[in-house]
Structure formats: C-alpha cells, structure tokens
Amino acid sequence: MxxxxxxxxxxxxxxxxxxxxxxxxxxxxxxxxxxxxxxxxxxxxxxxxxxxxxxxxxxxxxxxxxxxxxxxxxxxxxxxxxxxxxxxxxxxxxxxxxxxxxxxxxxxxxxxxxxxxxxxxxxxxxxxxxxxxxxxxxxxxxxxxxxxxxxxxxxxxxxxxxxxxxxxxxxxxxxxxxxxxxxxxxxxxxxxxxxxxxxxxxxxxxxxxxxxxxxxxxxxxxxxxxxxxxxxxxxxxxxxxxGKQPMLPRWALGNFSSRFGYHSQKEVLETIDAFRAEEIPVDAIILDLYWFGKDIKGTMGNLAFDRDSFPNPQQMVKDLKSKNVETILITEPFMLTTSKRWDEAVEKDILAKDTIGNPATYDFYFGNTGIIDIYSNTGKQWFKTIYKDLAQLGVNGFWGDLGEPEVLPSWVKFEAGTADEVHNIYGHDWAKLVYESSLEVSPDKRPFILMRAGYSGSQRYGMVPWSGDVNRTWGGLQSQPEIALQMGLQGLAYMHSDLGGFAGANLDDELYVRWLQYGVFQPIYRPHAQEDVASEPVFRSEKAKELAKQAIELRYALLPYNYNLMFQNSQTGTPLMRPLFFEEPNNPDLYAYSDAYLWGKDILVAPILKAGQKEQTIYFPKHSAWFDFDTAEVFEGGQTKTIPTKEQSIPTFIRAGAFIPMLRPQQSTKLVENQTLYLSYGHHNSVTQSRREFYNDDGKTVAAYENRNYQILNFEATYKGRNLQFDFDAETGKMFTAKSRSIDFTIHNISKRPKYVKIDGKKVEFFYSEVLKNLIVTFPWHTSEAKTIKLKLKN
Known part of the structure; x- marks a missing residue:
C-alpha cells in the first residue's frame, strides 16, 4: 500500500x-x-x-x-x-x-x-x-x-x-x-x-x-x-x-424490402410477391414518404395514408401479414405549412415556437415547415396518438427520419429549452415517444424503431440506428465497418448501413453483391437506396440476384446464432460486431484495425471493400485456431495471411471449439418453429474444453427472459486422449414448453474415421467423409432431457 x-x-x-x-x-x-x-x-x-x-x-x-x-x-x-x-x-x-x-x-x-x-x-x-x-x-x-x-x-x-x-x-x-x-x-x-x-x-x-x-x-x-x-x-x-437495449422482435433479423420509395399499395404488394416468386426470404417492407403524399415536397406532416395511392391500407397491412411480412412506415417530426394537418397543428398548439411565441416556421428542402414540440405535453400526446392509430392498423414498426433534426435554427424555442439545448437529444426523446406509444398499444409486443439520430442511452428505447445517406460507391462501403464498430462500443449495437448504398445512380452489381454479403454479418439486413437503381435483389440482374439470394439465405440460416447475439446484447450490452482488440486488448497493431472483425464471439469476418479484389489479407486472432466457413481449412491464430477471395461469399472463419447452430433457410423468420437444428463444431487438438449457450424464446414477447418464457440450449465439448465427448442440456423457463428437436450434428477436423459414436451409451450410425474430414450424426433430442454424444477417435 x-x-x-x-x-x-x-x-x-x-x-x-x-x-x-x-x-x-x-x-x-x-x-x-x-x-x-x-x-x-x-x-x-x-x-x-x-x-x-x-x-x-x-x-x-x-x-x-x-x-x-x-x-x-x-x-x-x-x-x-x-x-x-x-x-x-x-x-x-x-x-x-x-x-x-x-x-x-x-x-x-x-x-x-x-x-x-x-x-x-x-x-x-x-x-x-x-x-x-x-x-x-x-x-x-x-x-x-x-x-x-x-x-x-x-x-x-x-x-x-x-x-x-x-x-x-x-x-x-x-x-x-x-x-x-x-x-x-x-x-x-x-x-x-x-x-x-x-x-x-x-x-x-x-x-x-x-x-x-x-x-x-x-x-x-x-x-x-x-x-x-x-x-x-x-x-x-x-x-x-x-440502459440496456431491449430485445427486438425476431423478424428484425430478417431481410427488409426498402427503397425511396414505394408509390402505391399495388407496388408494395407486387414487390413482396416478386420476393416470394423468386423464393428470396423477406420479413418486412418499409414505406418511405410516398405513403402520405404523391410528391416528395409539400406533403410532409400529413401523417395519414394517401387514399388515391393506398386505397385500403388496413387491407394492405393484413395482406402483408398473410405473407409473413411486417409493415414499417417512415415518419418525420416536421409539419409543413402546406400539410393537410397544418391548421390542426396550430390549433392544437403542438409546434415549437419562435421568439415571440408563434409557431416557428422556416424553409428547408421539403418546404416551409414547423417542427413538433415533443417536449410539450400537447405535442407529445398528439404525436403519440398518430403512432397509436397506425399501430392499431397493424403497422409493427416505425422509421423516424430527419430527427437530427435535419434543419433546426437556433432561435426556435421548445418547452424544454432552446434549439441548441435540445438539438442532440431530439431524436433520443422522439425514440422514447415512439417506444412508449408502441407499448401502450401492445404492451407485450416488442417495438421496432429505426432512427437516424440519437444520443447517449438511446439504446434503452430499442433504437435501431443507421449510418445515413451513404454514397452508392466503394468508398461508401469502405467506411461502414468502422462506423458500426465504433457505435457498438458506444452502446448503440444495431448500427447498420443501407445495404448497396443510398445516394447516386450507380448500377454496380459487384458493389451491390459485396455490400449485401457484408450485410450478413451486420446487425440489421436492410438494402435501401434511391429508386433510380433498385435496392431489392428481385429487380437486379440474374447474376446479382442469385448471389444476393445466397447471402440472404445465409443470413436466415444463421438465425439461431444471431438471435443469441441479440439476447447477449440485451443482457450485457455486448455489441454484435466487435473489433479485434476486444480479443487482444494489449495488441497495439489492432487498435486502429477494422479490416476484419468478430461477429459475435465465434465468427471472424473480413468484408471485401474494393472492386475486383482477388485476395484478402486477414489477421487471425491468437489464442485460437480458425476454420474457413466454406472449406473447413484450419488457420492458426496469431498470424496474418493473404487468401484468395470467392465470388459467392466474403472471407468468413469459425473459431476452433465453437458450436454454430443453423437452420435450413426459410422464406420468413416466422417459419422456424420445430425446424431441424444444424449444429456444427470445429474440433481442434488445442481445445480441450468448450461450452456455448444459445437463447431462444417466442421471438416477439416483451421481457420473455425476465418472465421465464425462454429456453437456453447448452452445448459442451470435452477432449481428452482419444475421447471426444459432447454434453447437451437445456435451461427451460417455467413458462416455456420444452420440445423435441431433430439435431443434425457435424463435427469438423476429424482426421480418421472414429472407432464408434455413442449417444447416451448406445452405438449409433454416422456418416464420415475422408475428403472433408468431418462426421455427421443425426438424432432426436427432447430438450427436457440431457444428452451425451461420445466419439472414440483413432490415433
């Protein structure tokens, strides 16, 4: 001392x-x-x-x-x-x-x-x-x-x-x-x-x-x-x-159909029908500002469906739900003086004020506008009513755009203070308003709130941030991993980008595909762009469509792994995307490194960020070996390697000793109940003990874990001598019903055919590939009971 x-x-x-x-x-x-x-x-x-x-x-x-x-x-x-x-x-x-x-x-x-x-x-x-x-x-x-x-x-x-x-x-x-x-x-x-x-x-x-x-x-x-x-x-x-981020609905991990924007009810339904016809998974569609007006300018603040273009919005939402697709609507805090609601806004005193107490008005790109004072009780309750009415139509997600706020002169006054005092928290408090509105309508349903601006702690309102109007270029793509990694460090773990890029009429299929492949390993999968070049894979060239479909299907296959990342984040704040210095905090070479990152604990990803890139140089974190996701080739940790790239995927590696649960891709995240669980394990002599947990619940209920309506699958591996043993068990909340699952279990890096495989003490049939050096065993598992799998390896 x-x-x-x-x-x-x-x-x-x-x-x-x-x-x-x-x-x-x-x-x-x-x-x-x-x-x-x-x-x-x-x-x-x-x-x-x-x-x-x-x-x-x-x-x-x-x-x-x-x-x-x-x-x-x-x-x-x-x-x-x-x-x-x-x-x-x-x-x-x-x-x-x-x-x-x-x-x-x-x-x-x-x-x-x-x-x-x-x-x-x-x-x-x-x-x-x-x-x-x-x-x-x-x-x-x-x-x-x-x-x-x-x-x-x-x-x-x-x-x-x-x-x-x-x-x-x-x-x-x-x-x-x-x-x-x-x-x-x-x-x-x-x-x-x-x-x-x-x-x-x-x-x-x-x-x-x-x-x-x-x-x-x-x-x-x-x-x-x-x-x-x-x-x-x-x-x-x-x-x-x-504040911890509450869990999002499971469908938020699926593919979104989004563009600026869909002009009619007919176009919305035809777009989703195109996804289903091409068998490309999709879980949500986002309606940009044409849902409340035919023109970009002059209509902001209407905040009601334009009945010429959307004659029966309630039926549209119902039709989309029948196709397992959620509806998300854009909203803004601006009320144009040309809006159909301007007189109502003035009469009900919901707007921020000028220096003499009148509704503040000023010009910006969309027209002459006021802004809703979400800090006044009248403004807050009025705006809440808008969201509640839309939620009662069946809308299950909201997009808050321009919430910086995009234009906010310093002379504008809010009930909580001056424009400069509330500017940086406006998006934060707006997210709170939408979050509360959603829960007031459906207390047990997890909200989905996409926001372009926020503040420290915005994650506690379920905020899903995105990186703004990035250019549709390779330069635009190159900045995205850094932005997402930085925001994950700062608590906002769902930072993501408009996949394919937003701004500019750049039709580049290679860029589009590489961005969507990167998107498999970012928190939200949402292609989005200005409409002069389609953001949806169903409207791209045949080759781009096929490669995009493969990426989207991989995203859906990884749903059990990704859903567990969501749970971990809700409990510990751990970001889904993690810089490699999380792995090696005393390695200064990694302090500014973002060429590769960890997706969760066990998946190492190195996105392709340049046109025509034929090889990628990757640092493999030490203290582990790493398996190529596609080939199972093993790379030792603590080294930098240059590897050739592949057209159909970006370089992806699995940590030795990791269990990776996957599903056969479905057309919607809602179709995952009772599906076969494809579980893989990367065996390596350096790993003598390994354990992983994977969380599951109904995918939609608020506080499912706290209310004990969940199940956690536990997988443990023990390697000693020539014995490789796996123990499976489950922690099942009292409000969750344990079920039987069909398990298709693949064990990689088994150099010789084992003498035997036993499940609960009984020898079972298995498939072994001398070429791939892997073993596959399939069996039923009722998750209310423990299960043991033993392999006797040959020298």
Missing part, C-alpha cells in the same frame, strides 16, 4: 505544472457513496455508482444544479467507499476505482487497480463562448467515440463537433454525421462520458499536446469515468449506466 500511494503521489506531482492554478481547495465533506469538495469557485461532487463507475460534477458559485441526466438511468449502488484526507490530498478508494484530489494545485485523478486512468488538466473552465472540461491523456493512447464518423478507427487529433447533422453522399471521410455522442473511449481501456445534452465539441487532442477537452455552450458540468477488467466489462458497465 505504501508503494502504491508513493506511485500516485509521484505521478500526480509530475502533472501539476498543467493544472488550473487559480482553483483553490477549501474543504471536503463525505456524502453517501462519495465526496463533496468545496473550492473557491464552486463545488465538486464525486459520487460512485459502482466500483467501476465514478461521476464527477462541478457546480460553479452562483449557479443552481441542472435538471436530471438525459442519459443516465442507473441509481448509485451502496458500496464500500473509503475516504482518507491528508495534508496534500484526499483519497477516495473502492475495490475498483481509486480517486485522488490534490489540494494544491487542485487536480482530480482516476486510477483503476493500481493503474492510472486519466487526470483532469485544467478541469472545468468558462471561456468567452464555451464551457470546457479538460483532461491530461498519455501520448500513445488511441481514442474512439464521438458517435458515428468516418475518420478511421483512431479519432485522436480531431476536434469533433457535437451537433447531429446528416451528410448526404459521404464516402471514406465524414467529420460530422447523424449521431454525435459525448463519449470518449481509450485504448488504455476506459471511457469518459460527458453527461450533457447541449451542442458543443469533443476535442481529441487536436493541438497534439496530450489534451482531451469537452466543450459546450451550456448545461451540466458532469462526466462519468467508466472502467472494467475487459472491453466487454466496460461496455456492460456503460450500458448499465445508460
């Missing part, structure tokens, strides 16, 4: 030259789970939520405390906090974080289990136009965060504007996009979340002086430092703080 405190003192002393010399320590008081530190210009409050989450707030003299956080939902836990005041400093210690407050010059520093995390530099300061909080960082840290950007994985060196704004037609570089989150994550394995909504900047050492600065126009001077034993722990802790 003496050595540890000496280390802290020396490190703090080394940083003192850069502190705010004008801030003077006065006194300290202990409070529940923390400290209150009085200085000459205000009061610092340091509170521990958990041993891994510390919150620090500064309240300047003469100011009153701000309203509650828009991001944080966690209540501080009662934990053991030890406080020691000494002549030169105050020490606050938990069994995780350790905080020092140096008295002169004043400074706050954070440590985690004897390792320095971060220190305030100048701390809080108020400048001419911005309030800032400044930190000292080490010279070699790689920094992530700031929301959705196309900047490369390492965002250090950038001053990032915090102002949600669409970037139409971006490609490999975008400084500012739809999701700007006040979050920084470091390769040193910590996160800082600035808990404040108004607009500002996040300066990630743009002056190259080892300084991290949060800048804002106003608001709370609050941040949380979040740590953990691993990247998984950090994301888990952050999503504990800001």
């Amino acid at each position: 003496k050595h540890y405190i000496t280390y802290i003192f020396l490190l703090v002393t080394a940083l003192l030259t850069s502190q705010n010399a004008d801030r003077k320590f006065i006194s300290v008081n202990e409070i529940s789970n923390g400290l209150e530190v009085h200085v000459n210009d205000g009061v610092y409050t340091i509170q521990m939520y958990t041993p891994e989450i510390a919150e620090t707030s500064f309240l300047p003299t003469g100011e009153t405390a701000m309203a509650a956080s828009h991001a944080v939902v966690l209540e501080p836990n009662a934990i053991n906090v030890q406080v020691t005041e000494r002549a030169e400093d105050i020490l606050l210690k938990t069994n995780g974080l350790y905080i020092t407050i140096t008295k002169s010059p004043f400074q706050i520093s954070y440590y985690y289990k004897d390792k320095h995390v971060i220190s305030e530099k100048a701390g809080y300061a108020k400048n001419d136009s911005l309030e800032t909080i400044q930190f000292e960082i080490s010279k070699d840290e790689v920094l992530y965060g700031g929301g959705a950007r196309a900047l490369g994985m390492n965002r250090r060196g950038h001053r990032l504007q915090l102002y949600n704004r669409a970037h139409y037609g971006y490609e490999t570089h975008s400084e500012l996009m739809n999701f700007t989150l006040p979050i920084v994550m470091s390769s040193n394995q910590y996160m800082v979340h600035f808990d404040n909504a108004p607009i500002g900047f996040l300066d990630l050492d743009s002056k190259d002086d080892n300084t991290l600065t949060y800048e804002t126009i106003s608001g709370r001077k609050t941040y949380q430092v979040i740590v953990g034993e691993s990247w998984y722990d950090i994301v888990d802790n952050y999503t504990d703080l800001t």
Whole structure:
C-alpha cells in the first residue's frame, strides 16, 4: 500500500505544472457513496455508482444544479467507499476505482487497480463562448467515440463537433454525421462520458499536446469515468449506466424490402410477391414518404395514408401479414405549412415556437415547415396518438427520419429549452415517444424503431440506428465497418448501413453483391437506396440476384446464432460486431484495425471493400485456431495471411471449439418453429474444453427472459486422449414448453474415421467423409432431457 500511494503521489506531482492554478481547495465533506469538495469557485461532487463507475460534477458559485441526466438511468449502488484526507490530498478508494484530489494545485485523478486512468488538466473552465472540461491523456493512447464518423478507427487529433447533422453522399471521410455522442473511449481501456445534452465539441487532442477537452455552450458540468477488467466489462458497465437495449422482435433479423420509395399499395404488394416468386426470404417492407403524399415536397406532416395511392391500407397491412411480412412506415417530426394537418397543428398548439411565441416556421428542402414540440405535453400526446392509430392498423414498426433534426435554427424555442439545448437529444426523446406509444398499444409486443439520430442511452428505447445517406460507391462501403464498430462500443449495437448504398445512380452489381454479403454479418439486413437503381435483389440482374439470394439465405440460416447475439446484447450490452482488440486488448497493431472483425464471439469476418479484389489479407486472432466457413481449412491464430477471395461469399472463419447452430433457410423468420437444428463444431487438438449457450424464446414477447418464457440450449465439448465427448442440456423457463428437436450434428477436423459414436451409451450410425474430414450424426433430442454424444477417435 505504501508503494502504491508513493506511485500516485509521484505521478500526480509530475502533472501539476498543467493544472488550473487559480482553483483553490477549501474543504471536503463525505456524502453517501462519495465526496463533496468545496473550492473557491464552486463545488465538486464525486459520487460512485459502482466500483467501476465514478461521476464527477462541478457546480460553479452562483449557479443552481441542472435538471436530471438525459442519459443516465442507473441509481448509485451502496458500496464500500473509503475516504482518507491528508495534508496534500484526499483519497477516495473502492475495490475498483481509486480517486485522488490534490489540494494544491487542485487536480482530480482516476486510477483503476493500481493503474492510472486519466487526470483532469485544467478541469472545468468558462471561456468567452464555451464551457470546457479538460483532461491530461498519455501520448500513445488511441481514442474512439464521438458517435458515428468516418475518420478511421483512431479519432485522436480531431476536434469533433457535437451537433447531429446528416451528410448526404459521404464516402471514406465524414467529420460530422447523424449521431454525435459525448463519449470518449481509450485504448488504455476506459471511457469518459460527458453527461450533457447541449451542442458543443469533443476535442481529441487536436493541438497534439496530450489534451482531451469537452466543450459546450451550456448545461451540466458532469462526466462519468467508466472502467472494467475487459472491453466487454466496460461496455456492460456503460450500458448499465445508460440502459440496456431491449430485445427486438425476431423478424428484425430478417431481410427488409426498402427503397425511396414505394408509390402505391399495388407496388408494395407486387414487390413482396416478386420476393416470394423468386423464393428470396423477406420479413418486412418499409414505406418511405410516398405513403402520405404523391410528391416528395409539400406533403410532409400529413401523417395519414394517401387514399388515391393506398386505397385500403388496413387491407394492405393484413395482406402483408398473410405473407409473413411486417409493415414499417417512415415518419418525420416536421409539419409543413402546406400539410393537410397544418391548421390542426396550430390549433392544437403542438409546434415549437419562435421568439415571440408563434409557431416557428422556416424553409428547408421539403418546404416551409414547423417542427413538433415533443417536449410539450400537447405535442407529445398528439404525436403519440398518430403512432397509436397506425399501430392499431397493424403497422409493427416505425422509421423516424430527419430527427437530427435535419434543419433546426437556433432561435426556435421548445418547452424544454432552446434549439441548441435540445438539438442532440431530439431524436433520443422522439425514440422514447415512439417506444412508449408502441407499448401502450401492445404492451407485450416488442417495438421496432429505426432512427437516424440519437444520443447517449438511446439504446434503452430499442433504437435501431443507421449510418445515413451513404454514397452508392466503394468508398461508401469502405467506411461502414468502422462506423458500426465504433457505435457498438458506444452502446448503440444495431448500427447498420443501407445495404448497396443510398445516394447516386450507380448500377454496380459487384458493389451491390459485396455490400449485401457484408450485410450478413451486420446487425440489421436492410438494402435501401434511391429508386433510380433498385435496392431489392428481385429487380437486379440474374447474376446479382442469385448471389444476393445466397447471402440472404445465409443470413436466415444463421438465425439461431444471431438471435443469441441479440439476447447477449440485451443482457450485457455486448455489441454484435466487435473489433479485434476486444480479443487482444494489449495488441497495439489492432487498435486502429477494422479490416476484419468478430461477429459475435465465434465468427471472424473480413468484408471485401474494393472492386475486383482477388485476395484478402486477414489477421487471425491468437489464442485460437480458425476454420474457413466454406472449406473447413484450419488457420492458426496469431498470424496474418493473404487468401484468395470467392465470388459467392466474403472471407468468413469459425473459431476452433465453437458450436454454430443453423437452420435450413426459410422464406420468413416466422417459419422456424420445430425446424431441424444444424449444429456444427470445429474440433481442434488445442481445445480441450468448450461450452456455448444459445437463447431462444417466442421471438416477439416483451421481457420473455425476465418472465421465464425462454429456453437456453447448452452445448459442451470435452477432449481428452482419444475421447471426444459432447454434453447437451437445456435451461427451460417455467413458462416455456420444452420440445423435441431433430439435431443434425457435424463435427469438423476429424482426421480418421472414429472407432464408434455413442449417444447416451448406445452405438449409433454416422456418416464420415475422408475428403472433408468431418462426421455427421443425426438424432432426436427432447430438450427436457440431457444428452451425451461420445466419439472414440483413432490415433
């Protein structure tokens, strides 16, 4: 302990030259789970939520405390906090974080289990136009965060504007996009979340002086430092703080039919009929803005079906349901003065105001508009009624577009504050409104909410974000893995892209196919584009259609694996797409690497991002061997290999010792009940023990796990000597009915035909391929009972 405190003192002393010399320590008081530190210009409050989450707030003299956080939902836990005041400093210690407050010059520093995390530099300061909080960082840290950007994985060196704004037609570089989150994550394995909504900047050492600065126009001077034993722990802790994402309906993992846009009821039904005729799976169709008007301009705000083009929307939704297809409608928060509802909006006082209290109006691309004040009770309830009426028609998903908001002059006033104060949380609170509306109509049905903008913690409203109007080019595709990986780190794990690209009339079948192949391993599978080039595979060339169909069928085959990823995310916040530094946190070569990533724990994916690419160079994470998904060829971990590409798939590899459950592809995710489970296992001599769990429920009910309406299939492998044993069992919730499943079990990398295979002690017939070096055994399994499969291997 003496050595540890000496280390802290020396490190703090080394940083003192850069502190705010004008801030003077006065006194300290202990409070529940923390400290209150009085200085000459205000009061610092340091509170521990958990041993891994510390919150620090500064309240300047003469100011009153701000309203509650828009991001944080966690209540501080009662934990053991030890406080020691000494002549030169105050020490606050938990069994995780350790905080020092140096008295002169004043400074706050954070440590985690004897390792320095971060220190305030100048701390809080108020400048001419911005309030800032400044930190000292080490010279070699790689920094992530700031929301959705196309900047490369390492965002250090950038001053990032915090102002949600669409970037139409971006490609490999975008400084500012739809999701700007006040979050920084470091390769040193910590996160800082600035808990404040108004607009500002996040300066990630743009002056190259080892300084991290949060800048804002106003608001709370609050941040949380979040740590953990691993990247998984950090994301888990952050999503504990800001809310876990509830499970989506299972159909959300299927294929979407989407374009800008479908002009009529007839076109909608004919499009789905084309999917069914081509036997290409599809689970949902998204109607863009033509559902409420024939023209792009002048009709936004109608928010009711145009009966000329959609004469019987209720019947259309019913017809789609009969084909196992869900209907999703676009909505926007803008109310044009030419809308059929404008007079109603003014009369019912649902709009944000100008500086003299009249409905605020201004021009943008779609016309002269007002914007719904979702912070006023009248605006909120009116908008909720719109969603409830549509839900009662049978609409099962909503798309919130332009919710940055796309255009929002600073002079506009909302009940909750100025435009600049609510700009970055408008999409967040709009998602909350839609989420609540959906549950008020159908309390037991999981909502589906697609949103173009949001804020820290938006995941708790079931938000599904996407990466905006990306260009339909190879450059547009190249930025997508980075954007999705970054957003997964920041809690929004369902970030995905318009598959095929959105902007521009670029008819490139190779690009289209490679984007759809990448989409198999991104959270939401949704081809979407401007209508001058079809986004739906059924309207592409025969070759593109066939290759797209193969990709979509693989997506459906992986449904049991993917559904388990959804469950894991709902419980731990773990992103579906994971950067390789999750696997090797101490490997600096991976800190900025996004050429390959993990889809869940066990699937390694390396998308093809360039035209005519004949080979792909891939790093295989160490501590594991990896099986080629198509050929079962084994690659040892810890090496970089260049492999030839294939037209029909992108490079995909399975971790040795992994169980991968699959289904025969169906035309809808709703057709999976009682299907044969195709289970594969990659045997490797290095893996002596392996266990995986796969979650299942009815695919639609809210809180199925919490209400014990679920089943978890457990698969375990044990390898010792010449014995390879598999144990299957299931954890079945009391509200779930255990059923019999037909299991088709493939075991890869068996070099010789086994002497025998036994199931529950009885020898059984099996198929063995000397060419493929695999074994297949088929058997029934009633999941209420355990089952054991034993192989006796030959030397």
